[in-house]
Structure formats: structure tokens, C-alpha cells
Amino acid sequence: MQLTIRNLSKTYPNGVKALQDVSLDIPTGMYGLLGPNGAGKSTLMRILATLQDADSGTATLDDINVLKDKDAVRRLLGYLPQEFGVYPRISALEMLRHLAVLKGIPGAQQKEVVNALLERVNLWDHRKKAVSSYSGGMRQRFGIAQALLGDPKLIIVDEPTAGLDPGERNRFYNLLSEIGENVIVILSTHIVEDVKELCSNMAIINSGQVLYAGTPDAALTALQGQVWEKAIAKAEIEDYQNRYQVISSKLVAGKPIIHVLSETNPGDGFQAADADLEDVFFAKILAGQLTV
Numbered sequence: 001m002q003l004t005i006r007n008l009s010k011t012y013p014n015g016v017k018a019l020q021d022v023s024l025d026i027p028t029g030m031y032g033l034l035g036p037n038g039a040g041k042s043t044l045m046r047i048l049a050t051l052q053d054a055d056s057g058t059a060t061l062d063d064i065n066v067l068k069d070k071d072a073v074r075r076l077l078g079y080l081p082q083e084f085g086v087y088p089r090i091s092a093l094e095m096l097r098h099l100a101v102l103k104g105i106p107g108a109q110q111k112e113v114v115n116a117l118l119e120r121v122n123l124w125d126h127r128k129k130a131v132s133s134y135s136g137g138m139r140q141r142f143g144i145a146q147a148l149l150g151d152p153k154l155i156i157v158d159e160p161t162a163g164l165d166p167g168e169r170n171r172f173y174n175l176l177s178e179i180g181e182n183v184i185v186i187l188s189t190h191i192v193e194d195v196k197e198l199c200s201n202m203a204i205i206n207s208g209q210v211l212y213a214g215t216p217d218a219a220l221t222a223l224q225g226q227v228w229e230k231a232i233a234k235a236e237i238e239d240y241q242n243r244y245q246v247i248s249s250k251l252v253a254g255k256p257i258i259h260v261l262s263e264t265n266p267g268d269g270f271q272a273a274d275a276d277l278e279d280v281f282f283a284k285i286l287a288g289q290l291t292v
Contacts, residue, residue, distance in 0.1 A: 003026040019208045026201070246260050
């Protein structure tokens with residue numbers, strides 16, 4: 001199965017161009033959609049989830065027209081939005097059974113399906129607790145359980161690990177990785193680590209435009225030999241930003257380490273650095289800003 005997006009555009013009434021001619025080919029497996037907050041990721045996810053209309057362009061899931069045949073898409077869709085609302089004082093078991101009814105799962109199958117999903121996301125022992133009492137990680141696992149109802153072929157998860165502690169994030173990574181072996185899973189996030197850990201294909205989007213689409217490995221290979229690092233004083237950051245293409249700055253033992261983008265050694269005490277996916281992300285964002 002493949003999701004094919006061509007020239008998708010969306011402009012809001014206030015004039016904000018949320019999407020500008022977005023074209024992507026998304027195959028079976030984990031696909032990372034990486035971009036800063038406000039990049040247009042959630043708009044794209046809502047359009048693909050049939051919750052919002054595009055102004056122009058096309059999107060097809062194999063032979064299904066995603067923008068026009070919304071009922072057909074919804075039968076194959078599992079969706080975990082950024083803000084997943086829950087009913088207070090309703091147990092996970094009751095809530096999932098209710099959602100199974102809405103999803104159209106036959107009554108004779110509902111109990112078996114719901115129980116299997118609660119086991120799969122490791123919530124069986126907590127099935128009788130109210131979802132509102134769950135930790136952030138448990139809520140996200142419940143969100144994945146409801147997204148898996150009906151054996152979907154396309155799963156969309158929007159900013160799924162924001163606010164999770166490292167342990168919960170790792171458990172969530174493992175669950176998503178398992179799910180993504182046989183279906184299309186689109187992971188929309190601004191957290192580079194999410195894409196690095198999970199995705200064999202990715203796109204970087206900012207200001208509604210695709211800045212890169214391909215594999216993480218290809219993006220890293222293209223950037224090798226162009227990233228340089230140096231430890232500087234905090235007071236020097238602005239000066240270096242004015243003189244170099246600084247793509248990132250992080251504190252190591254309380255001292256800033258900056259990464260700059262340059263095709264040749266910039267001198268001035270810089271050392272070659274091994275490019276990582278975070279460098280790719282910031283380099284593409286910077287390049288996109290410079291071309292505006």
C-alpha cells in the first residue's frame with residue numbers, strides 16, 4: 001500500500017499558507033514528518049485524516065481518492081491526534097468498547113478485539129481504571145489502541161511523544177515500530193529523536209513546504225563534511241551567528257558547542273563534526289529560510 005500526495009495546498013482565511021504544493025510518496029512502514037511547531041504538519045495530518053479540506057492537489061491511498069472518498073478512507077484509518085480527548089470517569093475497557101461500536105466492529109467480535117488491543121498496548125492490568133487517571137504514556141498507549149480498532153491500513157499519529165518521560169517514550173517507540181511493519185504509519189513530530197529511532201523514510205517540512213523527502217541515511221550522507229563544531233563562550237554566540245551559518249547550539253558542561261554549515265573548513269578553531277539527523281533538520285530549515 002502507498003499514499004501518494006501531489007501538489008497539496010491549503011491557505012487559511014487569515015492568509016496563512018499552511019501547505020504549499022506538498023508532494024510526497026509514503027510507502028508501507030514508518031514515515032517521519034519532521035518540522036518545527038507551525039510548519040504545517042498538523043494541517044497535512046488533518047487533511048489526510050479527512051477532518052479538513054485542501055484547497056487544491058490530490059492524495060490517493062492506492063486507488064482511493066483520499067480527498068473525495070472520505071468514508072472509504074475512514075474505514076482504513078487509525079488516527080491519534082495531538083490532543084486526544086478522553087471521557088472522565090470512564091474506564092479504558094468501557095471507552096474502547098464504545099469506540100469499537102462507533103467503528104462498526106460486529107458485536108460478537110468486540111470483546112475479543114478490545115481485550116486483544118488492551119493486551120497489545122500493555123494496559124490489560126489497568127483496563128478498569130478511568131483513562132483520565134492514566135499517566136501521559138498510558139494515555140498515548142490507549143490512544144494507539146483506539147487507533148488500531150478495525151485493523152487500519154493507514155495510521156496517523158500527531159506529536160505522539162511530546163511530554164513523555166524517557167521510559168514512556170522508549171515503550172512508545174517499541175509499540176510504534178511493531179505496528180509499522182505491515183501498515184503505513186505517519187509520525188508527525190518536531191522531535192528529531194522520534195524520526196531517528198523509528199523511521200526508514202522521512203520528510204522535513206517548514207512554512208508549509210517540503211524541504212527534504214527521502215531516507216535519513218541519504219540526508220546524512222549528503223551533509224557529511226559540511227558540519228563543523230567549536231566550543232565558545234555564551235557571550236560570543238551572537239557574533240558567531242552573524243559571521244557563520246550556525247545551525248545549532250547546545251550546552252555541554254555549561255559551555256555552548258555550536259555547529260556551523262560550511263562546504264570548506266571555516267578555520268577559526270573549528271573542528272570537523274559527524275553530522276547527525278538534528279544537523280540535517282536545522283540545515284534544511286536554515287536553507288529554506290535563506291531562499292524565502
